[in-house]
Amino acid sequence: MALTAQSSKPQQPARIKLFVSAHKPAAVPDGASIVPIQVGAANAPRLFEDMLHDDDGENISEKNPMYCELTAQYWAWKNADADYYGFCHYRRYFDFTELEHQQNDYGEIMDGYIDDLAIAEYGLDDYSIAREVNGWDVITSPLNDVRAFGGFANLKDHWDGDAHLHLKDLRHMYDILCARHPEYREDADAVLNGHKACFCNMFIMRKAIFNEYCEWLFPLLDEFTEEWDHSLADVQTLRTPGHLAERLLNIFIAHHQRVSGSEHGWRIKQLQCVHFTHPEPVGSLEPLDRNPRDVVPVIFAADDNYVPMLTTTIYSMLANANPERFYDVIVLERDISEQNKQNITQFLAEFPNAEIRFYDVSRAMAGYELTTSNAHISVETYYRFIIQDALPFYSKILYLDSDLVVNADIAELYDTPLGDCALGAVRDLDFLGNLNMKDGKRLEYVASKLHMKQPFDYFQAGVLVMNLDRMRDIHTVQEWLDIASQPGFIYNDQDILNMECEGDVTYLPYDWNVMHDCAGRVHGVFDFAPAAVYQAYLESRNHPKIVHYAGFDKPWKNPWCDFGPLYWSYARKTPFSLQTMAVLADVKRPKPAVHHERAIAEDSPIRKYADAIAPSGSKQRELLKVVARKLQGKK
Structure with missing residues (x-):
């Protein structure tokens, strides 16, 4: 009787907070569900007074160069209260419509400006967000096939294909995960040896799941960074923890679905991701303060x-x-x-x-x-x-x-x-x-x-x-x-x-x-x-x-x-x-220099043979480079 009476009451609308990470001025759709937050605020001036800052309250804002948008995720975990926690970027949002938009091989819909037309096109409003979120446990960006954008065999190959990311760091995180949570080894192997994953650290989760995920994720990242020598890392390599979190998210979801079985697994769906090439706010000039x-x-x-x-x-x-x-x-x-x-x-x-x-x-x-x-x-x-x-x-x-x-x-x-x-x-x-x-x-x-x-x-x-x-x-x-x-x-x-x-x-x-x-x-x-x-x-x-x-x-x-x-x-x-x-003098403006990858990498096993039969600078070496690039599908 009590259950029946309780179920007859109108449900309160879910409190959805979609945190939008930004480190530069950007146009943000207006809505109670959409919460802009400046990331890395501890390391930069407060540029946006009309938004949250990840250096308020309990935070890890100073880690933003390494953790990227995860500093917003940590802030929300420690300081915000909601029924659903979601995360987007200042230039990437979920598509909250029920329409299928054309996307590229990276699983992104490419568009220009965040304006009224775009807000209507992709449902960036409270009503559309609630319609697509309510009733689900986890929502992620599309599952991308790494074979489609670069011909990578699996996620490990995809990681290694980034010039700024090192396999030893991925292996180190794998070791930390398996030591802390040996029950995750099977899922880590399946994800990293697989060829599909969601990227960009974009997701929406129910509160309980989000808390569980953060309690699991951040200790892993903290242990990794404590042992990680990044004193000479370049700007992109410094972002390794953020990239690791992308893979860990997929492992976290895969593990729960495996151990829970089909009857008790989370209700999960993917929403398309729209990438705005011009997220900057509408420019405006003000009158000069003069007569x-x-x-x-x-x-x-x-x-x-x-x-x-x-x-x-x-x-x-x-x-x-x-x-x-x-x-x-x-x-x-x-x-x-x-x-x-x-x-x-x-x-x-x-x-x-x-x-x-x-x-x-x-x-x-x-x-x-x-x-x-x-x-x-x-x-x-x-x-x-x-x-x-x-x-x-x-x-x-x-x-x-x-x-x-x-x-x-x-x-x-x-x-x-x-x-x-x-x-x-x-x-x-x-x-x-x-x-x-x-x-x-x-x-x-x-x-x-x-x-x-x-x-x-x-x-x-x-x-x-x-x-x-x-x-x-x-x-x-x-x-x-x-x-x-x-x-x-x-x-x-x-x-x-x-x-x-x-x-x-x-x-x-x-x-x-x-x-x-x-x-x-x-x-x-x-x-x-x-x-x-x-x-x-x-x-x-x-x-x-x-x-x-x-x-x-x-x-x-x-x-x-x-x-x-x-x-x-x-x-x-x-x-x-x-x-x-x-x-x-009709001197043409030079085009920006483009860095070309080595046709034969420094650590390639054929390099020592190449050096012997085709010394650097020789015609044979140039011919060998051409052959190597063609074999790699490069020009």
Whole structure:
């Protein structure tokens, strides 16, 4: 009767805690079940105040270089209370849906960003987690077959295949396990001689099982590390205890299932693992803590290859800047190296009235197939379409291309009143000249593709004063990028801006965007433009405030180009001057060095014979290397 009455009561929902180990900033799905924890906090600054830290309470945080994510597991064991304990990484999560997602040979679903779409796609919410966890005893990541990713015969072979892991350490742990728990020998043999296992130390367990596992695991690891000479170990080898735990987890589960039998074994299942290649949080910039009236925001877009040119442009701008104004220089990018960012900021630190900031546009640009129609126009040119969302605290900014130099105080340009217009820009002499050509091709293009009523108002988009409030009214970022994804534009984003902003432009004096004479176009194209426009351009060449090296004839490729000496007067003062000269000399940027494994390993039993019949450095030796690599399936 009592049992019947008790069973009729509604069950309390299980308390599930899925601990997400992180050692760097990362986006974490929001949910009561998802608990982020900073690992290795004892050895690093507290970067994340809004999460747990593995150096609070009873902990082994200082062992993180060896134990990896296990320091979070130990912390949860000693300090947290739950019905289910689970563990993921900042970039690896379980897939809590009932869908089968495509995975690679390593048993991982590969995806990009941890965003709302991903959270829905993989059920990273409290409801989905509870649905997949409740009722099970143990959940692991997929059982991977080591024969599928590298052709390893078994788990011992797989361990030995890692250049940083040593078989003697695996054997030592095996000996410790068998000495402490001789009843586990059969299971250790079966797992290590087998070819399937779950990896990554990702699992979810009922409380009692989790406690049993931790009471069994950590004494094993502690005994191993106490006897282990790791004084000269490299960073990866130092992580050996974490790798050992991956194997021990499989042995622990195998043992229980064997001795319990089919009727009393744990209810176990595997969930797919999703690996996010970009787990970093959504980047955001904050307004500067300065009087907005003094700030001149200037936006650039560049990639890592364009760093020397970007730096030259920014340097020229700041060298002519008003010391009474402050310049917020923001670079939109997605692959500039941390070293180059540091080089840029350190060099430009000589200007106390400027701050250099970088904004990663990867997330905003994800999912768009954007291409350009000209070899000298890069996809970075589309980054300007995301400015209105990336900088919500600005109503007005300057946008400058990175293939120009500034010869005046850019604050004068920023102060140009736009009224209600979306943009301030200079008419494009090249385009206007083409409009007047007898073949009529450009006029036809404007009419059929751009649908402009006043084609001779077409502007050049390398120098823009942007009214962001008005730009937001015209289109959302998604709408701008959707238009940009359409094919058939000659000048890509510039055509789109002209098409969508026609009649919404304040036209600037030509000296703010003096295009240089690329391939003689001043007297072969520009002079076809309306006479008044052409004369104004010629006059602006005498006092250029900005010289724009638009087109293929760049001063870092041809120092004799129009206004070339002016460019080099700035470029030679930057820390990237030698790189710029290397581009000039057509010296290709070297690819990162790749370490190749020895074709014949140092401890190979055939090495002594190889040394005898094919001495190192001989032609015979090189031939033997080729044969050895082919036998190993290597190139």
